[in-house]
Amino acid sequence: MEIIPAIDLKEGQCVRLVQGEMDKATVYSDSPGETAARWEAAGAARIHVVDLDGAFDGEPRNLPAIREIVAAVKGKVQVGGGIRTLERIASYLEAGVDRVILGTIALEDPALVEEACRRWPGRIIVGIDAKDGKVAVRGWAEVSATSATDLARRFAEAGVAAIIYTDISRDGMLSGPNLEAMREMTEASPIPVIASGGISEVKDLHDLAAIPRVTGAIVGKALYAGRIDLAEAIRVVAQN
Secondary structure, eight states: OEEEEEEEEETTEEEEEETTEEEEEEEEESOHHHHHHHHHHTTOSEEEEEEHHHHHHSSOOOHHHHHHHHHHOSSEEEEESSOOSHHHHHHHHHTTOSEEEEOHHHHHOHHHHHHHHHHSTTOEEEEEEEETTEEEETTTTEEEEEEHHHHHHHTTTTTOSEEEEEEGGGTTTOSOOOHHHHHHHHHHOSSOEEEESOOOSHHHHHHHHTSTTEEEEEEOHHHHTTSSOHHHHHHHHHTO
16 A cells, blocks of 8 residues: 655645644645655655645646645656646646546536546546545535545546545544545445545554555645654555
């Protein structure tokens, strides 16, 4: 299972939120490139980047910081947040991003996701963020009537590279991942699942790795708070 450090961008700075609330942002760094290089030096092969301003506004707002991250590392970078058109997907891929994450648009225009998968095979991820099992969109500001598992089933044959599943209630809380919901997600669709939200210790990573088709885990606050040492976590998980 791949351990993927997260960089959340707000106004060009690296921040962490609590349950997606923008007014509860803690700033950890004003240098996204240096932060990405730090995680790569610790062994990360991939960096997960979210444009928080873009997720709320529906238009990417942190492109300079994203370019800085891409330039700072040799490994792969995946980006989400406010990406809702084919043209925007293309612009990110041309800027050196390896994979693009589609969230809100996956619920509102699934045909666009399918077209993106056809144009850029292996480079499109669907981000499914859930509150009480229902899909949340537009920076988690709105909760739909669609269940997370139903949306996952919608893309079973679309060619999506992975699903990033986030339980909003766990995000930034260091309370442990929602293992039951993660199992339900892996059972709903054959697409590989990347877990996100609530990871607070190495044991959480072991628990996730034991779930079939969970191929990755995104770690955010636990890294920045010093609860998980990235290099040690990568080494330990790789041994099991």
